[in-house]
Amino acid sequence: MTTDGKDQDLNFSVDILFSEPLQFELDEIVAAVNEDFPTCQIKDVGINPSNSLKTDNPILAALEPVEAHDGQMIQMIGIGFPDEEFRNADHTETIWRSGGFGKEALAKHQSYLNVSVKAVNGSLAARFRAARLLNAVTAVFAQLPITLGIYIKWGAHLVSPDHWQNAAEQAMTGDWPLTTWLSYRAGWDAGPDRSSQFAVGYTTGLKQFLPYELQIEAAPIKPTDVIQMLAAAAWMPLQGGSVYEDGNTVGVEEGVRYVLRQPRNPDDSPGDVFVLLHPDSPVDEVAKFGKRPSKARYHQA
Known part of the structure; x- marks a missing residue:
């Protein structure tokens, strides 16, 4: 990147x-x-x-x-x-x-x-x-x-x-x-029955500074916690100097480690979003993003 x-x-x-x-x-x-x-x-x-x-x-x-x-x-x-x-x-x-x-x-x-x-x-x-x-x-x-x-x-x-x-x-x-x-949007990942206990969210405006936005897939946390995590994940490359790569993990001190996955474009080039996956997310990581690259780096705020 x-x-x-x-x-x-x-x-x-x-x-x-x-x-x-x-x-x-x-x-x-x-x-x-x-x-x-x-x-x-x-x-x-x-x-x-x-x-x-x-x-x-x-x-x-x-x-x-x-x-x-x-x-x-x-x-x-x-x-x-x-x-x-x-x-x-x-x-x-x-x-x-x-x-x-x-x-x-x-x-x-x-x-x-x-x-x-x-x-x-x-x-x-x-x-x-x-x-x-x-x-x-x-x-x-x-x-x-x-x-x-x-x-x-x-x-x-x-x-x-x-x-x-x-x-x-x-x-x-x-x-x-x-x-x-930056702006942040978060909400419950709920179907018609509104029974979901998983939240999702995304940033808008990060691409004005970096080549990507951030997104959190279904995570067993509250929408307010999603916004806090997105802000922390934005802080790391902007203020902290972190360089994100597909397969990295990110988290806050003594908190949950999220896996960063970067979808690929049809031509196999890197997409313009990094997706944060909670370890207890119902999303099938391999089915959606493929296997993780062998090298991983942990970023902590």
Whole structure:
């Protein structure tokens, strides 16, 4: 597995949802970011037609980081009115991935602003810095009382303004805000009779940083435990530096060891998901994934 990202999207993008149109000055945003986040300094590129912007008018503006390795251009885009198709779409899965948050923000927002940052290359470090820069710039908007929520496009989920601000603070310390930057979905693996005692789950957004998502097949644990295990399994390669391979085992201290299996594509190339199998899962591992590779490595959080 590589993390060069040649075939992956390096653009990190969020929509900030407001309860009413927002008027703001670019130089005020620059000053606020530079004051709140001294290690993530930004500047005006000098090409913006106006310093004063309002989200009920079309917006196209650009800023840039002082340190080039933090990311490429910071772009701000607005169409001047809410996206009614997006607002009225079925967001059931989005709300699930958002931990129940976001229904009101989606329904009641009257304007929004899209902000994006592109990583300078496909390395994990560059991806982290781009996401951190985006988080810092938009955390300034999250402080406003009219901000209802932030829609994180790579995770297809919403977070509250408070969570987004906390994530920015955490990222400044070099830690990954894994419960904010990624989304998780878990539930009972139940049939029509709803009698199953096995839970399943998956991540969304991990592929923005690595070449795969994570999935837990039927496991005899609660859905809340599935989410905790997915977050721990995401932490190991992102923060801990683990390199996953088919047949590895992962687990938390004094906890259950899960086997990592990677499905193959029709051309026998590695798939873009790692499946975590609980030792007591009813899934037939060999029938579904084949025999394990001979070499195994254990990863522990």
